[in-house]
Amino acid sequence: MTSSATVWMAALMLVASVALFVAAPLTEVFSARRRETDEEARGARLQHERGLATAALRELDFDHEMGKIDDDDYHALRTRLETRALAAMSGLSELSDLSTVAGLSELSALDGPALSGADAPARTAAAGGIKPCPRCATPAAADYLFCPRCGATLERPVDLPAGSSAP
Numbered sequence: 001m002t003s004s005a006t007v008w009m010a011a012l013m014l015v016a017s018v019a020l021f022v023a024a025p026l027t028e029v030f031s032a033r034r035r036e037t038d039e040e041a042r043g044a045r046l047q048h049e050r051g052l053a054t055a056a057l058r059e060l061d062f063d064h065e066m067g068k069i070d071d072d073d074y075h076a077l078r079t080r081l082e083t084r085a086l087a088a089m090s091g092l093s094e095l096s097d098l099s100t101v102a103g104l105s106e107l108s109a110l111d112g113p114a115l116s117g118a119d120a121p122a123r124t125a126a127a128g129g130i131k132p133c134p135r136c137a138t139p140a141a142a143d144y145l146f147c148p149r150c151g152a153t154l155e156r157p158v159d160l161p162a163g164s165s166a167p
Helices: 001-026 038-065 069-104 107-111 116-120
Strands: 131-134 139-141
Touching: 001 139, 038 069
Parallel strands: none
Antiparallel strands: 131 139
């Protein structure tokens, strides 16, 4: 009888250990992973929204150029998508400004590689706002000299020396 009880006890311990191993990822007790803060979650959501809106704008432009969308629908859709993209960009800018004020180094990743390249217009309010490209209407930071999408020259006010007048 003793060996039968020992076998049952060993089987019960094996089943219990397997159950704990399977359930461990579902609990926070065994998790050493750092939890995402509210600001990081908001930043990730805003980056995702900005990416979706800018991709939709590119697709809309392409469809309009191919003749799939008439001018009235194009302008209405473009206005809505630009509003979504600019709202996400301004949210990212506010979040970035909050991170520098509060000294949160984790949020400085929002200004990193995810916002470079074609998505560079997201660096906006800190640089003085947003201005649209005169050729393709892509939003660009006010301090940009060229459009990040089509490369067109963006107008920039010229700093005149003190005492001189505009031509």
